[in-house]
Amino acid sequence: xxxxxxxxxxxxxxxxxxxxxxEMWTRGRDILKVEPSEGPANGVSTCVKGKFGWDFxxxxxxxxxxxxxxxxxxxxxxxDEALGLVARxxxxxxxxxxxxxxxxxxxxxxxxxxxxxMQKFARGVIGTNNIDNCSRYCQNPATxxxxxxxxxxxxxxxxxxxxxxxxxxxxxxxxxxxHPVLATRVKRAHKLRGQQLVVADLRKHEMAERAxxxxxxxxxxxxxxxxxxxxxxxxxxLEDKAFLAERVNGLYELRASLAPFTLEYAESVSGIPANTxxxxxxxxxxxxxVCVLWAMGxxxxxxxxxxxxxxSNLLLITGNYGRPGTGAYPLxxxxxxxxxxxxxxxTAFLPGYSPxxxxxxxxxxxxxxxxxxxxxxxxxxxxMVDAVHAGELKSMYVIGEDMAxxxxxxxxxxxxxxxxxxxxxxxxxxxxTAQFADVVLPAAPSVEKEGTFSNTERRIQRLYxxxxxxxxxxxxxxxLTELAERLGRPWGYTHxxxxxxxAASLTPLFAGVDYARLEGFASLQWxxxxxxxxxxxxxxxxxxxxxxxxxxxxVEWVEPAELPDLSYDLHLNNGRLLEQFHEGNMTNRxxxxxxxxxxxxxxxxxxxxxxxxxxDGSRVRLTSRRGSIEARVLVxxxxxxxELYMPMNSxxxxxxxxxGSHTDRVTHTPAYKDLSVSLEVI
Ligand code: SF4
Numbered sequence: 001x002x003x004x005x006x007x008x009x010x011x012x013x014x015x016x017x018x019x020x021x022x023e024m025w026t027r028g029r030d031i032l033k034v035e036p037s038e039g040p041a042n043g044v045s046t047c048v049k050g051k052f053g054w055d056f057x058x059x060x061x062x063x064x065x066x067x068x069x070x071x072x073x074x075x076x077x078x079x080d081e082a083l084g085l086v087a088r089x090x091x092x093x094x095x096x097x098x099x100x101x102x103x104x105x106x107x108x109x110x111x112x113x114x115x116x117x118m119q120k121f122a123r124g125v126i127g128t129n130n131i132d133n134c135s136r137y138c139q140n141p142a143t144x145x146x147x148x149x150x151x152x153x154x155x156x157x158x159x160x161x162x163x164x165x166x167x168x169x170x171x172x173x174x175x176x177x178x179h180p181v182l183a184t185r186v187k188r189a190h191k192l193r194g195q196q197l198v199v200a201d202l203r204k205h206e207m208a209e210r211a212x213x214x215x216x217x218x219x220x221x222x223x224x225x226x227x228x229x230x231x232x233x234x235x236x237x238l239e240d241k242a243f244l245a246e247r248v249n250g251l252y253e254l255r256a257s258l259a260p261f262t263l264e265y266a267e268s269v270s271g272i273p274a275n276t277x278x279x280x281x282x283x284x285x286x287x288x289x290v291c292v293l294w295a296m297g298x299x300x301x302x303x304x305x306x307x308x309x310x311x312s313n314l315l316l317i318t319g320n321y322g323r324p325g326t327g328a329y330p331l332x333x334x335x336x337x338x339x340x341x342x343x344x345x346x347t348a349f350l351p352g353y354s355p356x357x358x359x360x361x362x363x364x365x366x367x368x369x370x371x372x373x374x375x376x377x378x379x380x381x382x383x384m385v386d387a388v389h390a391g392e393l394k395s396m397y398v399i400g401e402d403m404a405x406x407x408x409x410x411x412x413x414x415x416x417x418x419x420x421x422x423x424x425x426x427x428x429x430x431x432x433t434a435q436f437a438d439v440v441l442p443a444a445p446s447v448e449k450e451g452t453f454s455n456t457e458r459r460i461q462r463l464y465x466x467x468x469x470x471x472x473x474x475x476x477x478x479x480l481t482e483l484a485e486r487l488g489r490p491w492g493y494t495h496x497x498x499x500x501x502x503a504a505s506l507t508p509l510f511a512g513v514d515y516a517r518l519e520g521f522a523s524l525q526w527x528x529x530x531x532x533x534x535x536x537x538x539x540x541x542x543x544x545x546x547x548x549x550x551x552x553x554x555v556e557w558v559e560p561a562e563l564p565d566l567s568y569d570l571h572l573n574n575g576r577l578l579e580q581f582h583e584g585n586m587t588n589r590x591x592x593x594x595x596x597x598x599x600x601x602x603x604x605x606x607x608x609x610x611x612x613x614x615x616d617g618s619r620v621r622l623t624s625r626r627g628s629i630e631a632r633v634l635v636x637x638x639x640x641x642x643e644l645y646m647p648m649n650s651x652x653x654x655x656x657x658x659x660g661s662h663t664d665r666v667t668h669t670p671a672y673k674d675l676s677v678s679l680e681v682i
Contacts, residue, residue, distance in 0.1 A: 172297020
């Protein structure tokens, strides 16, 4: 093969919210190497997934032609037949039962343009706000905490801003494995600049090992110790009085709400000694800049939104917004979970977070799309499953999410899919979810299309087509465009830049977003003004509430939804591994990655292992109130006492057979971490 056959194409990683960008070297469909050089989020770094996790693109399991279920089996079909069937059945169900009898799940693995089109399809073609994406599984509570207090739900600054902090507090985030390149930059600032690092987690992971202070609160008690820090700081007069006077409302109400949260009360609930909390409060109050990073260890509890709010309250009373080295950083999980919500694939908001109840916003989008838009917020992911069981939701269209594995209480979700009148799944593999479908549409992964992703820093970046779609698979934006046309809405897009152009023209948050401004490795952090000026740091002058002031928001603590008892006596924590992504559909099909973690395991503390007579490598059965799975034991002091930990990516032994249907009280984000199990040796 000649040298000139080698192509170098810029793309953005499809695995996590850090948003590493790099050039992919290819010859035909062979990926020769991944070379990071000037990524705005990652510089010259990637992690193992970004570097080696691409075999799935050419895997023999890729879907390459549409499938239609007939007599209980799939048969191959042409696009014309498959799209014709989907359009006809959607129209029939809408006409017979109304538009709210259909539900739509967009993918946070897909591009911004595709998220925008999926919500436009639900709202503008079908006429329902029943549209959601997987931010419902993870970061909606964090967004809610920020909506309440500072208005924008995104990270306050960029990764570079985190590096400038005097103190970084990480709560409920295994950052070194879930957001590896971002973690590397925190490690560097800690080691080279003397940045203080404080970690609060159940598990002694790598960042905890490196921390100056590591605390292990009892499960589901973060709100209590965080609120105790706020109360102590206010009691001691250590708050930022000038910042509060000039920029923040609600101090009186917050102070009153904090009355129960003495250090002693916090110790009794969380198990963290009062002296440790006092020292921590002093550190936070006396630091020149504090960034708080948090993830699913906070959000996937029944009080996830309220704990996220308590984090923002703490930042506000200490004046830690609006400057480099300060702010709130809910670390987004999927590569485009930020963008999927930004571009409107959520129940209650049009693109740019305009509420569907806002008549002016509805009129703006309605005129742009030539339709009248529905006003009532739709069903979220969790509510859709219940509505299927209730016989109210008749049809679903799921793009790129393996809900049958990743939704909590997975067996309940799978039984809902069996009840649907008509089920369409669009994906790159015949996922567990797709196996329930009536029609499966073969989609193209990120390297086979153009578009943009938004990373955890609100940074919009372009990806270019590295290779053409495999077989007869197609980019999601093209499939949606063709489907809309068959339902009487000829959108006419021929390239994703046209979709972004339309979205930007209708959405003030993205007014200046334009493919020309995103050429190559260029990027923009929203809000982007019409002249292209972007916003690396939020809230430098005002908070985007009408009076320009932030709002302290009182919150209360309630116990986790599920606590250990005599029958289910152990707490099971769950999360990511460095090498794996989510349910593993892509990483398990990448040889180099899969060989590193070929099976699943459950971590047991040495003391629990001794008590139960279990050794490294023993096999155990874990049983919750919903079901049972089996796993190999790994004895490690990363966990302590009666705490267990298990990765979330096994297809064979999926953790969500165990998790329940309880959710965050505000957002319906599954409380994956409120989970009790029994353990038996097999
Ligand atoms: Fe970067 Fe995340 Fe991809 Fe790793 S998985 S290369 S940290 S974007």
